[in-house]
Amino acid sequence: MHEFSIIQSLIPQIEEFLTKGNYRKANKICLEVGAMSGVIPDALEFAYTICAQGTIVEGVELCIRTVPVTASCETCFIKFEVHDYCFSCPQCKSTELKMLTGNELKVKEIEVEEM
Amino acid sequence: MSVKVITIDTNILQKNELSAAENRELFKKHKVLAVNLLSSPGSGKTSLLVQTCKSFSNKLNLSVSVGDLQTEVDARRIAETGVPVVQINTGTACHLDANMVQQSFSSLPLDGTDILFIENVGNLVCPATFDLGEHLRVVLLSVAEGEEKPLKYPPIFQGAHCVCINKVDLLPYVDFDMQQCRDNLKRICPQAVVFEFSCKTGEGLSQWHSWLQRQWSAAFKESC
Numbered sequence: 001m002h003e004f005s006i007i008q009s010l011i012p013q014i015e016e017f018l019t020k021g022n023y024r025k026a027n028k029i030c031l032e033v034g035a036m037s038g039v040i041p042d043a044l045e046f047a048y049t050i051c052a053q054g055t056i057v058e059g060v061e062l063c064i065r066t067v068p069v070t071a072s073c074e075t076c077f078i079k080f081e082v083h084d085y086c087f088s089c090p091q092c093k094s095t096e097l098k099m100l101t102g103n104e105l106k107v108k109e110i111e112v113e114e115m
Numbered sequence: 116m117s118v119k120v121i122t123i124d125t126n127i128l129q130k131n132e133l134s135a136a137e138n139r140e141l142f143k144k145h146k147v148l149a150v151n152l153l154s155s156p157g158s159g160k161t162s163l164l165v166q167t168c169k170s171f172s173n174k175l176n177l178s179v180s181v182g183d184l185q186t187e188v189d190a191r192r193i194a195e196t197g198v199p200v201v202q203i204n205t206g207t208a209c210h211l212d213a214n215m216v217q218q219s220f221s222s223l224p225l226d227g228t229d230i231l232f233i234e235n236v237g238n239l240v241c242p243a244t245f246d247l248g249e250h251l252r253v254v255l256l257s258v259a260e261g262e263e264k265p266l267k268y269p270p271i272f273q274g275a276h277c278v279c280i281n282k283v284d285l286l287p288y289v290d291f292d293m294q295q296c297r298d299n300l301k302r303i304c305p306q307a308v309v310f311e312f313s314c315k316t317g318e319g320l321s322q323w324h325s326w327l328q329r330q331w332s333a334a335f336k337e338s339c
Contacts, residue, residue: 002208002209002210002240002241002244002245005208005210005212006127006128006244009127009128009129009130009131010127013125013127013129017123021121024116027118031127036269036270036273037244037270038240038241038243038244038270038271039244085266085269085273085302085303086302087273087302087303087304087305088302088305095301095305095306097305105126105127105128105244106123106124106125106126106127107123107124107125107127108122108123108124109120109121109122109123110120110121110123111118111119111120111121112118112119112120112121113116113117113118114116114117114118114119115116
């Protein structure tokens with residue numbers, strides 16, 4: 001399950017951030033996960049509870065925001081939310097689209113306690 | 116002691132993104148067209164590569180990196196064509212990442228390679244998330260898997276430059292609606308070019324080979 005790989009990539013980044021910023025601890029980590037990223041938020045949370053044990057983020061709350069799939073039409077230039085993975089413009093039916101959101105896998109915010 | 120919220124806004128997979136960018140630079144430097152081949156286990160990735168390696172033997176120089184959890188079975192099959200190949204065993208990882216692929220370059224003649232195929236681990240979910248630095252993502256499915264496959268696994272199909280439908284020699288024996296499959300692909304990945312072929316009989320493969328040749332020419336011929 002690759003959510004474990006993703007959390008194993010996340011934890012050292014958080015450790016480095018806290019150390020470099022000289023923060024006392026993190027209270028909460030907020031992630032953004034795109035609906036098309038191929039990552040399942042529940043699986044990510046499960047992986048986090050396992051991998052966080054014994055690390056600097058043990059006990060730190062993880063919040064995950066899902067980002068919807070949105071696109072812009074290269075023909076009529078409207079921006080829209082993609083529903084049911086239907087990649088055509090709802091206005092002009094063009095399939096010349098540029099995906100705007102939906103592939104994210106980001107650390108968005110960290111709530112920290114300063115020294 | 117004060118509490119504050121700090122905006123980070125960084126990619127969790129930034130380490131993979133960096134490795135993928137390094138791979139891109141290497142491909143650019145050595146004029147290599149890199150193709151990431153993805154599918155379920157058993158769709159025919161290795162068979163497709165064996166046929167493609169044989170077809171390109173006097174045309175372009177191919178190299179292959181093959182990803183599997185265990186064994187060198189696929190690498191041995193490809194090696195019989197005479198094409199340089201290296202097996203990446205991931206252990207328990209369900210996908211290749213950019214660093215694993217980069218490590219494989221030391222065993223391949225990248226400088227003399229025109230097209231590098233990266234045969235990903237058989238998996239229609241996890242590999243979608245990991246950029247390997249490739250130019251092209253090719254997703255393979257077989258007629259034995261059902262025409263609804265693209266609807267069931269949208270992330271991997273949505274990112275495809277090309278979708279290949281294999282094992283068309285089995286069409287008389289399976290309930291596979293080709294038109295419905297193509298309609299499903301138009302919905303999920305309208306930008307993808309679609310080929311139908313049989314790696315067993317050779318039917319339809321010439322169009323795939325021609326497309327690959329054109330992709331390589333478009334990428335590098337002008338700069339040669």
